[in-house]
Amino acid sequence: MDEVSPFAEVLGQAIYQFTLIKPLLPTYGHLLVSALFPIYIGAHASLSKPSSAAKSPKKSQEDGYESDTEEDESLGDTHKMESLAPSDALMFPLTAGLTLGGLYLVIKYMGADLLNKILGYYFSQMGMLFAIAFLKDCFAVIRSFFFPRKYSGSGRIWKPKPAERVFQGARDDGSSSESLEVRHSPLPGILGAIPLPHTVRAALWTCREVAYWRARLRIHVHRLLHAECWLSVLDLLSVAVALPAIGYFTFVTKPWWLTNFLGFSFCYGTLQFMSPSTFITGSLILGSLFVYDIYFVYFTPLMVTVAKTLDVPIKLLFPRPAGPGEAPDTISLAMLGLGDIIIPGMMVGLALRFDLYLYYKRKGMHKAQAQGNGSDIVKPVYQSAMGGWGERFWTRSVTPSEPELEPPYHDARSFPKPYFTASIVGYVLGMLATLVVMQIFDHPQPALLYLVPGVLLSLWGTALVRKEVHEMWEFSDAEEEDEDSSVTDAETKEPVEAGKQVSLFSRIFSAPKEGSERPPKSDEANDESVDGKSDKKESPEKLELFTISLYHPRKRETSKLKAPTERGQSPEDDENWALVGTAERDAEPPAKRLRRSPRQH
Template sequence: MADSETVAEKVSQVLTDFVNETIGEKENITAKEPSTPEGQAVAYVSLVVMALVPIFYGSFRSVKYQDKQKESGEKPETITRSDAARFPIVASGLLFGIYVFFQVFPKEYINILIGIYFLVLGIFATVHVLRPLIVSCIPATFPNSSYHIQLTEGEDAGKEEWLNQKFDRRDLVAVAVCAAILVWYALQKSFVQNEACNQHWITNNVLGLAFAINGVELLQLSSIGTGCILLSGFFFYDIFWVFGTNVMSSVAKNFNAPIKVVFPQDFLIRGIFGKNFAMLGLGDIVIPGIFIALLPRFDISLKRNKHTYFYSGFIAYILGLIMTMVVVIVSQHPQPALLYLVPACLGVPLLTALVKGDLNTMLKYSDVPETEEKKSD
């Protein structure tokens, strides 16, 4: 009974603090070690590069992924308009729930559970991304052999398939390599208090980039209109949770999982053992990324053998991200990246379409027939 009362008191105090911070009764103080202009430049340029890789690579993987689905006769799984409208609300509830958990319960235990979850999920994500590279490094003399695992329930007409997976020994090598990366990450994270082991941010970035590439590739929008709804919703979501309260910054600092890419601003002084990190959330990569990944599919539908709209969106993302970094450096305060990325990623492709006379075609474009999308909604 006493434990229940203690938890209830903690939750009540957290909610009170949250309201006070939101209305401005408590100052949001972020103490960081000073960094040199050169160190900041290296860190933010590195973040920009790490953000561009999953968007560029994931966008063209997205095209191939959808082509494979169509060839196999599968119905493409896409984000519909109702999904896009709900996402910012669901994300807000999840973000605040995590914040409350960190305030009420010891973060060490929460991070252990989170670490186990991401350890398993990370193996699948990294294998999906790194398998082609790992397999290409395996010599032709490697004694390869194929395997087929099949798990069904019932017999004859009532048989239900649970698992049907084909793989070979090269796939097992890829799994082993990716598992080793994950184990390294877990061990480094466990000893993060030891300065000599503070380089686990490297494996954090490997996992974060793998998650981002998978997100851009597999989370496919159904239409340009759906993308506008999704990005507009997250535009206001990011502004509120960054400027309205310290919830997002608090979760980003305490949530010890590869949900962001980071780079030490004191890299020029301490190398990989740097401690003063600049960071970029994976949401600031994946959310605009899945919209940009829709643009090369639109380019293909025009049958002009050009990627005009993809490159317009890609360049717009670069400019928006650079603007974000500049404002962060000048203001010395965390910024909602989507405040700058959403107008750029939506505005430039739409303006390009208006100039080229493709605006009506772009707004009507959809990967999914309208009747199917309405059924999904």
């Protein structure tokens, strides 16, 4: 009998393992896509103006047209990201280890029932905020596909005029849209060519107006509270969906798909407000958690026990076929911890923001050369890189022959992303290695053991190949203060040593210094800055004790906006505020109720 060659033996073993893993391929595909989904959307949602770009000036709105950046200016790019310091690389594994050990002891000696209830209520409250934000952005993306702010067709760019309920076309070369044809359908692209009855078309325009409706909500309680926020139909719809979902998860049952929904929400929100400010800090944090994950998975039963016992949204669950020896109707679930998504996802998001930084840096170099400034640094004007998914789908952009030095840039939202792509490839390879090793050894694997080397090697390797290691080493994602606000910030903030970065845990646990707190300005002082009169001189019955007002901004013509008012006030002073609820205001003069407060919260 002939001996089997080594190649044939290896090939036979590979075929055997593939036969075993074949029923699990849908589960592993589901797991991989579910891990990439929050990383991709969270990284893009974390984009903001890089230090290589200049702040975009406010633009006046064209007569009758919707603004392409109206929501981006008022609602987008406003999140405050917590920058992690190198010291957090030590604190993260320590606090995570202590928390994990405490949970394990509680489960071992007191049982998991009470702990699941307490943590369930806590995560339901926190999950409400994250779920509303996640759903709102999802609805905004869906809206942009059905009712985009612009689309291209027949060699023109079509923009809506809501007041006239038409789309008016402008040529791709930017020529005037006067005397050009209009389209009466609110649907974009080929959908707009479908003949619709007038009643249906009017109903669709009404739906479009409702989808973009926004109002500003102001709540004022004398000496206690003054808050303002934008309120839209998407907010109300998100609350209407999130409330029953959270209630069902907390008080009824916890299906795997609802657990994954809350897990997506947590990952999406976390990746937007927490990130390392430099690649060095990120590499240190991933390296420390790399050691932490290996120790608690391989050498202790803590992580596996806690993950399997707690029924809270700290993991993603995936249905899988029943194992050998189990009944066919047995419900079996594979799981992936949220830490295996958030920790590498922070570096992926940082890589995407580094791509945006390089995009504007190169554009600034072209602008400096065009202006003849030589080696001087010229910052190009920033254009929002967030959103616009539907507009990008319906609008065909033509690559210009020369570099664009002023907005709008055709590739502002689709800028080159070599480092983001490399980090995604490294994450996928690390996750595939995790699944293969877990299948071969039939033992839970610490995913960070494979994800951390995959992400870090792909990022630093790409920088080495592109000869941009120095750029990556020196890059900092820390927010820069605007020059206009430097004087105000100097009065309200404590002096901080130059170049000193305070870690996240230091900001959480440190107590404020004596004398650092300033007494808040009273309502009377703020009111004096508006109308020059002190509330102290007014009788108590004329005070604004409690009001809830809702303001819906109305579109005005440009000529009216530019014309001065009789009192010499700006157009913002003439805003219409609809008084929804109030207490003890009968004797209050009308001018008092319409006064705008400079306080923003």
